[in-house]
Amino acid sequence: MSRELSDKRLPLSALGHKPQHLVGHIDAASLEQAVAMMAHAPQPAQVDVTAQRDQGKLSVQGRVSIVAPLVCSRCLCEFDQSLEVSVSRQFVSGDDPVAESAGEVRMEDETTYLKDDVFVLRRMVDEELVLAIPPAPLCREACAGICPGCGVNLNDEACVCRDEVEDGPFAALKNLRLTGQ
Numbered sequence: 550m551s552r553e554l555s556d557k558r559l560p561l562s563a564l565g566h567k568p569q570h571l572v573g574h575i576d577a578a579s580l581e582q583a584v585a586m587m588a589h590a591p592q593p594a595q596v597d598v599t600a601q602r603d604q605g606k607l608s609v610q611g612r613v614s615i616v617a618p619l620v621c622s623r624c625l626c627e628f629d630q631s632l633e634v635s636v637s638r639q640f641v642s643g644d645d646p647v648a649e650s651a652g653e654v655r656m657e658d659e660t661t662y663l664k665d666d667v668f669v670l671r672r673m674v675d676e677e678l679v680l681a682i683p684p685a686p687l688c689r690e691a692c693a694g695i696c697p698g699c700g701v702n703l704n705d706e707a708c709v710c711r712d713e714v715e716d717g718p719f720a721a722l723k724n725l726r727l728t729g730q
């Protein structure tokens with residue numbers, strides 16, 4: 550049986566130096582932001598990370614994976630995409646000095662500041678999955694998409710409206726332009 554880790558929290562200040570191996574799963578209901586980007590609720594995310602305190606910081610390394618039901622940005626069909634995320638994060642207690650003063654988002658620095666001193670596993674997993682979901686998912690690299698003219702899914706059917714356009718009023722215009730050059 551896989552361990553349910555949705556409620557796993559580690560208070561940083563009370564943590565010993567012994568590494569904690571967190572292996573199990575997190576249900577979709579606990580991954581609100583990532584699931585909001587999916588077509589429907591997925592099977593639980595699989596988690597295999599080691600959390601270790603290292604000089605006042607909590608270092609979290611390992612892997613997170615899920616089979617994400619996504620909607621193709623070209624043909625709008627649903628498809629499953631396996632996401633494998635390699636996690637390498639650091640957490641410290643306190644307010645983020647940079648965010649407080651400048652409000653900047655730091656992309657390079659992997660350190661996350663925890664105002665309430667508590668590391669919440671499902672929150673980190675949710676963030677990692679949000680970043681792993683492609684901004685414009687594709688069901689396949691060569692997805693042909695939907696014809697803007699007749700609306701057929703070009704992966705399944707041949708479009709007929711293009712032929713009509715060729716014979717329409719613009720066909721003559723196109724020929725004219727070609728001969729004029």
Ligand SMILES: [Zn+2]
Binds near residue numbers: 623689692693694
């Ligand atoms: Zn597609």
Ligand SMILES: [Zn+2]
Binds near residue numbers: 697698701708709711
């Ligand atoms: Zn068409």
